Amino acid sequence: xxxxxxxxxxxxxxxxxxxxxxxxxxxxxxxxxxxxxxxxxxxxxxxxxxxxxxxxxxxxxxxxxxxxxxxxxxxxxxxxxxxxxxxxxxx
Amino acid sequence: xxxxxxxxxxxxxxxxxxxxxxxxxxxxxxxxxxxxxxxxxxxxxxxxxxxxxxxxxxxxxxxxxxxxxxxxxxxxxxxxxxxxxxxxxxxxxxxxxxxxxxxxxxxxxxxxxxxxxxxxxxxxxxxxxxxxxxxxxxxxxxxxxxxxxxxxxxxxxxxx
Ligand SMILES: [Zn+2]
Numbered sequence: 001x002x003x004x005x006x007x008x009x010x011x012x013x014x015x016x017x018x019x020x021x022x023x024x025x026x027x028x029x030x031x032x033x034x035x036x037x038x039x040x041x042x043x044x045x046x047x048x049x050x051x052x053x054x055x056x057x058x059x060x061x062x063x064x065x066x067x068x069x070x071x072x073x074x075x076x077x078x079x080x081x082x083x084x085x086x087x088x089x090x091x
Numbered sequence: 092x093x094x095x096x097x098x099x100x101x102x103x104x105x106x107x108x109x110x111x112x113x114x115x116x117x118x119x120x121x122x123x124x125x126x127x128x129x130x131x132x133x134x135x136x137x138x139x140x141x142x143x144x145x146x147x148x149x150x151x152x153x154x155x156x157x158x159x160x161x162x163x164x165x166x167x168x169x170x171x172x173x174x175x176x177x178x179x180x181x182x183x184x185x186x187x188x189x190x191x192x193x194x195x196x197x198x199x200x201x202x203x204x205x206x207x208x209x210x211x212x213x214x215x216x217x218x219x220x221x222x223x224x225x226x227x228x229x230x231x232x233x234x235x236x237x238x239x240x241x242x243x244x245x246x247x248x249x250x251x
Contacts, residue, residue, distance in 0.1 A: 089199040090159035
């Protein structure tokens with residue numbers, strides 16, 4: 001199993017859960033699996049062409065997947081994935 | 092410091108954002124990061140509170156960038172990559188307030204709090220937050236803060 005941390009803005013899609021567990025071999029796989037269980041989550045993370053949106057970070061065990069193989073980064077049991085909204089703020 | 096103000100002025104009336112990096116608490120490099128708040132779906136994805144969301148939803152995508160910023164995650168990655176290459180560490184996260192004082196807003200504090208645990212999870216130390224106010228166009232005001240455990244305190248920054 002892979003533990004996925006869900007940020008506050010996406011929790012309405014996961015019935016409020018801040019952490020969910022999935023079985024997946026890659027990030028793409030994980031997103032598809034999450035979307036089956038929590039419809040709508042994929043559209044929040046990826047654009048129409050399937051690329052990770054520019055205001056979303058995904059970290060696997062402390063490393064940005066952009067440093068790894070992006071959405072093709074492979075996952076193994078015990079990995080921890082964090083979905084983190086980009087740094088933001090306002091006036 | 093001049094580079095920070097230059098960035099803020101260049102994007103005025105929109106908010107600019109970026110990083111300062113260096114070694115041993117000394118800043119040697121500035122990274123301008125794109126503000127992607129006007130992108131479709133961006134404000135829904137950010138950790139804005141309800142009041143901020145309601146306000147943003149009444150504005151055009153362009154107007155949103157006058158009162159909010161969201162850092163482009165792709166450019167953030169490029170910046171972190173460059174820091175690693177040069178042995179630098181992230182020291183400061185900055186953004187501008189084109190129409191408001193150089194104080195962290197409720198939104199700024201909320202999101203800084205949420206990021207507090209991310210920095211340590213990513214093995215990065217907690218950055219100082221810097222704000223550039225352009226309320227008085229002739230005299231931009233630049234201030235630095237620590238935002239820890241939901242409390243804000245002034246940070247000492249020496250300009251060389
Ligand atoms: Zn702000």
